[in-house]
Amino acid sequence: MNPGSTTPLLSQEADWEIDFYSRPILEADGRKRWELLICATPVANATTSPFRWMRDCPADSVNSIWLREAIESALAAAAAGGLAPPRRLRCWRGSMRPMVQRASDGLGMELVASRRCYALQDWLRQREKEVYPQQEGYLAGPLAPAPQPLRPVAIALPEAARGDRWSWATLEAGALAEASDWEASFSGLLPLPDGINPNTPVPGLRLFSQRRPLAIAGWLAGLEPVRLEIEGDQLVLEAGLDDRWRLARLEAAEAEAAQIAFAAAREQAGGLQFIAVQSDPDQPRFEGFWMLRDLPDG
Numbered sequence: 001m002n003p004g005s006t007t008p009l010l011s012q013e014a015d016w017e018i019d020f021y022s023r024p025i026l027e028a029d030g031r032k033r034w035e036l037l038i039c040a041t042p043v044a045n046a047t048t049s050p051f052r053w054m055r056d057c058p059a060d061s062v063n064s065i066w067l068r069e070a071i072e073s074a075l076a077a078a079a080a081g082g083l084a085p086p087r088r089l090r091c092w093r094g095s096m097r098p099m100v101q102r103a104s105d106g107l108g109m110e111l112v113a114s115r116r117c118y119a120l121q122d123w124l125r126q127r128e129k130e131v132y133p134q135q136e137g138y139l140a141g142p143l144a145p146a147p148q149p150l151r152p153v154a155i156a157l158p159e160a161a162r163g164d165r166w167s168w169a170t171l172e173a174g175a176l177a178e179a180s181d182w183e184a185s186f187s188g189l190l191p192l193p194d195g196i197n198p199n200t201p202v203p204g205l206r207l208f209s210q211r212r213p214l215a216i217a218g219w220l221a222g223l224e225p226v227r228l229e230i231e232g233d234q235l236v237l238e239a240g241l242d243d244r245w246r247l248a249r250l251e252a253a254e255a256e257a258a259q260i261a262f263a264a265a266r267e268q269a270g271g272l273q274f275i276a277v278q279s280d281p282d283q284p285r286f287e288g289f290w291m292l293r294d295l296p297d298g
Contacts, residue, residue, distance in 0.1 A: 014051070014086060017038070017119055018036070018090065020036045028137075033056060034062050037052075037053075037120060037124065038051075038054070039120050040086070042191050051081070055070050055073070067100065071103055071107060085108060088110045089111050090120075091111060094113065097113050113240055113241045152243075160212075161216055167281070169205055170202065170204070173192055173201075173272070179289065179291070183284070184287070184289045186290075188290040190272070202269040202273065203274075204228070204273050205235075205275055206275075206278060216277050218288075224240045225237055228273050230250070235250060272291060274292060275288075
């Protein structure tokens with residue numbers, strides 16, 4: 001796979017990721033603490049740290065009115081720091097989406113239901129490990145796990161979104177570190193895991209379409225791709241909050257071998273994967289290129 005051109009990606013604007021939820025801390029009144037976390041999606045090759053903003057919420061004020069005022073305060077804080085407002089606000093908890101939608105209406109941001117909130121979840125896990133246990137009222141010990149929703153059956157991609165063919169692919173981590181310089185119409189890049197060896201192979205797949213590569217890339221961009229899975233004899237793309245799309249069916253022997261090899265490569269790469277859309281295997285340009293990463297479901 002040849003990354004090719006040095007034309008920059010079309011957009012380097014930072015989106016925001018939001019989590020408004022209770023934390024494992026009991027307040028003096030016996031109710032759980034609620035907390036709002038907002039962070040900017042890291043932009044490739046940025047020279048400054050991504051925007052972060054947080055605020056505690058009284059349990060009796062958990063509503064869209066309080067949340068809207070808090071989001072407005074976050075926008076003001078970003079503006080004071082010389083940052084432009086985001087075009088998209090990603091919400092990764094389906095249960096909170098209606099409240100976030102009401103709170104953000106009219107603020108000039110598109111609300112996107114998506115698990116592509118990698119920076120937010122990294123920050124949340126850091127707080128769960130280092131911050132919350134130090135707080136008075138922390139609920140130590142194992143908590144009852146949240147019920148896991150049933151995984152929906154993967155459905156086939158619409159005819160208009162299918163390419164002519166596809167192939168497995170591998171890129172070294174060092175090549176992905178330069179992905180912001182590649183020519184692409186649609187993209188979703190991620191920071192590489194700290195300390196990853198530049199020679200580490202990262203698994204992925206390439207989709208090819210001679211006639212409609214740009215349209216297919218645009219359609220995939222709207223899906224908010226999250227990760228690739230091999231389930232039985234199916235190659236599945238997980239996207240959005242709980243969408244699952246069947247990209248291909250594999251022969252039984254190929255599926256078993258591919259599942260083992262792909263899982264091992266993904267683990268070695270710190271959960272990283274990628275998906276690319278091109279018109280031709282020899283074409284250096286990408287119509288779409290997304291880095292994906294394994295993360296626990298919310």
